[in-house]
Amino acid sequence: MTLRDLNQLREKLDTINVQLLEILSERARISQEIGEEKEKQGVPEFDPIREKYMLDVLVANNKGPFDDKTIRHLFKQIFQASLNLQQEEHKKHLLVSRNTQKENTIINLGNISVGGGKPVMIAGPCSVESYGQVRQVAAALKAAGITVMRGGAYKPRTSPYDFQGLGKEGLKILKEVGTEFGLKTISEIVDPSHIEMACNYIDVIQIGARNMQNFELLKAAGDVRTPVLLKRGLAGTIEEFLHAAEYIVSRGNTQVMLIERGIRTYEKATRNTLDISAVPILKQESHLPVLVDVTHSTGRKDIMAPCAKAALAAGADGVMVEVHPEPSTALSDAAQQLNFEEFKRFYTEVKQSGLLNE
Numbered sequence: 464m465t466l467r468d469l470n471q472l473r474e475k476l477d478t479i480n481v482q483l484l485e486i487l488s489e490r491a492r493i494s495q496e497i498g499e500e501k502e503k504q505g506v507p508e509f510d511p512i513r514e515k516y517m518l519d520v521l522v523a524n525n526k527g528p529f530d531d532k533t534i535r536h537l538f539k540q541i542f543q544a545s546l547n548l549q550q551e552e553h554k555k556h557l558l559v560s561r562n563t564q565k566e567n568t569i570i571n572l573g574n575i576s577v578g579g580g581k582p583v584m585i586a587g588p589c590s591v592e593s594y595g596q597v598r599q600v601a602a603a604l605k606a607a608g609i610t611v612m613r614g615g616a617y618k619p620r621t622s623p624y625d626f627q628g629l630g631k632e633g634l635k636i637l638k639e640v641g642t643e644f645g646l647k648t649i650s651e652i653v654d655p656s657h658i659e660m661a662c663n664y665i666d667v668i669q670i671g672a673r674n675m676q677n678f679e680l681l682k683a684a685g686d687v688r689t690p691v692l693l694k695r696g697l698a699g700t701i702e703e704f705l706h707a708a709e710y711i712v713s714r715g716n717t718q719v720m721l722i723e724r725g726i727r728t729y730e731k732a733t734r735n736t737l738d739i740s741a742v743p744i745l746k747q748e749s750h751l752p753v754l755v756d757v758t759h760s761t762g763r764k765d766i767m768a769p770c771a772k773a774a775l776a777a778g779a780d781g782v783m784v785e786v787h788p789e790p791s792t793a794l795s796d797a798a799q800q801l802n803f804e805e806f807k808r809f810y811t812e813v814k815q816s817g818l819l820n821e
């Protein structure tokens with residue numbers, strides 16, 4: 464074969480490549496149209512039976528030189544790429560998506576609004592341990608000007624032998640103390656059958672990281688009209704996080720706040736890895752308020768203030784931090800809760816950055 468012949472063959476390939484591209488693009492456009500129709504009809508995009516049928520037809524028509532396995536592989540890539548296109552489009556239509564609602568969702572908690580452009584500080588003990596302990600924290604928070612207090616009554620702990628929380632008794636304490644000090648309260652609920660009951664005692668239902676994909680719990684939280692603080696799962700992707708929020712919003716409860724709390728990585732210097740990039744991504748992709756939990760993400764008191772400032776600089780609508788009257792005696796998270804003095808220093812430093820704007 465002469466050099467001239469080789470060049471002629473390559474020119475033929477170049478032409479076919481462009482033709483293939485045109486055909487592939489045309490196929491992709493049709494697949495997108497199918498995707499839109501599927502969305503309207505509420506039919507899932509991925510259809511393995513349809514894919515199997517198409518592959519069988521292709522293999523039946525295959526005259527070589529590619530073997531059947533190669534044909535299956537090549538076309539499966541095309542199906543997958545088309546499916547990705549359909550799913551990208553579908554994501555834009557989620558109720559939690561910024562494409563569906565341009566304006567920020569604002570959640571009013573007493574005299575503060577979360578998501579309205581004025582970031583908030585939420586603080587409180589990891590666990591509700593006693594009436595006296597919650598009262599002490601509430602008094603310190605009130606004095607500092609905090610108006611939303613967190614406190615865990617149902618504690619999903621790694622070990623079944625660790626303190627499991629005071630349950631309903633803990634919710635009652637939060638209600639009593641919250642009312643006395645004029646504070647709004649947040650507490651985690653772990654059982655779908657407790658959601659309705661909890662609404663009588665607390666102002667915000669928290670769904671914890673371990674329950675981000677507890678779909679029955681998400682549905683139950685979607686059926687009430689109490690605001691929900693949804694934590695990102697330990698290994699939850701941003702896409703999974705948004706779909707978890709969609710579970711709640713699609714049931715009619717539009718009052719959802721997202722909270723980044725660190726994800727599991729190989730890094731051991733912090734308890735989890737605070738994914739700061741999640742903040743601007745979530746703000747771009749969703750209209751829901753985005754907060755950052757600096758206690759669980761870092762697990763380190765010495766870097767909580769810079770991480771809180773980083774979160775606010777990245778666009779977070781608020782920061783959550785754990786505070787305890789005497790952290791060394793705390794029944795959970797003893798190492799990372801701030802005492803009142805430490806909280807004051809932390810809060811002052813964050814306020815001085817001018818990012819909190821309270």
Ligand SMILES: O=C(O)C(=O)C[C@]1(C(=O)O)C=C[C@@H](O)C=C1
Binds near residue numbers: 498545546
């Ligand atoms: O035919 C369909 O139902 C499509 O949605 C199209 C298509 C494709 O483009 O190959 C896309 C996703 C499905 O998994 C199967 C096929």
